[in-house]
Amino acid sequence: MTMLSIRNLEAGYGSLKVLRGLSLEVPRGRVVALLGGNGAGKTTTMNAIAGLLPAAGGEIRFEDRELRGLPSHRVFARGIALVAQGRALFAEMTVRENLELGALAARSRPDIVALTEDVFRRFPRLRERVEQRAASLSGGEQQMLATGRALMSRPSLLLLDEPTTGLAPIIVSELGRIIRELNAGGLTILLVEQNVRMALQVADEVYVMRNGEIVLHGAAAELQNSDEMFSSYLG
Ligand SMILES: Nc1ncnc2c1ncn2[C@@H]1O[C@H](COP(=O)(O)OP(=O)(O)OP(=O)(O)O)[C@@H](O)[C@H]1O
Ligand SMILES: [Mg+2]
The missing domain is CATH 3.40.50.300 (P-loop containing nucleotide triphosphate hydrolases)
Incomplete structure (x- = not known):
């Protein structure tokens, strides 16, 4: 059963066409x-x-509903949660603050404590560094934090x-x-x-x-x- 279906997607930047009918x-x-x-x-x-x-053209269907234009x-x-290339953390904020920002979606906000605990169970090193600034983490830890933040929205x-x-x-x-x-x-x-x-x-x-x-x-x-x-x- 298909969750995400992309058909003939077209997108780019100004006059630069990057995606030319991508389907997956x-x-x-x-x-x-x-x-x-x-x-x-x-x-x-x-x-x-x-x-x-x-997107300039095509379809992006998720759970049988159109996403394009949203x-x-x-x-x-x-x-749908994106862990962006380069991680896009809030460098001056702590591990905890970065995680809490991931729980902004209404459906996960009430469960913020349990969700944080789930992330710490999965990434024990983040628990040890919970009050540290994101910028001070190693590259691997930053990737774990970016992933943990995405998981906070329960995607x-x-x-x-x-x-x-x-x-x-x-x-x-x-x-x-x-x-x-x-x-x-x-x-x-x-x-x-x-x-x-x-x-x-x-x-x-x-x-x-x-x-x-x-x-x-x-x-x-x-x-x-x-x-x-x-x-x-x-x-
Ligand atoms: N913000 C932007 N403005 C103009 N052109 C862009 C922009 N972002 C990407 N491009 C161009 O779009 C094309 C595709 O870029 P994209 O970032 O999607 O590639 P990628 O497959 O993710 O590459 P990489 O593995 O290096 O991250 C490239 O030619 C790039 O120069
Ligand atoms: Mg890229």
Whole structure:
């Protein structure tokens, strides 16, 4: 059963057309990876889904309702949380304050204490640093905080835009494990990555995009052994 269905999506910046008829589907309960090189249009896709960038054409259907044209706070209220590329934390605010800002959606505000506790259980290092400023955290901890903040809204679909950029291999594996755990708990995930190996390990399905279009789609298990084919698309 499809949770998110994107058809012929067109979006860009002024006269620059970046997405030229992009189509992809995210089935409920799955982890879907969207891969592609620098400038392929991955972040543009995520921002269009999240309502941060107006789409010029096409459809974005979530739970069988049209999202296109909704402002970002209404997309968020429907249960889609974006962990932006670069993490977009409030650098001068503490870990706790950043998490609380994630619970602004009406449906999670009453449960802020329990939700914070859930995040700390999942990311014990955040508990130890709860009164520290976000800027003082390591890159891995910042990614965990950005992910934790998104979870505070109790999303049904989590959008992760290049969570592993700049992180040490051991932290990349830890994040991979956390993504699998979140998915096992029922969360549907759209993961943008340039780390092909990591994405193939955590995703059920993979899309590869280039120049604003999907050029390859398949089950991660089938594409595991075709690294060469991947590199030819990802270059
Ligand atoms: N705010 C903007 N204004 C103008 N052009 C932009 C803007 N953001 C992105 N672009 C352009 O749109 C194209 C796609 O960018 P996008 O950020 O979606 O790529 P990406 O696949 O996320 O790349 P990366 O892996 O480097 O993050 C690029 O050519 C980029 O220069
Ligand atoms: Mg990007």
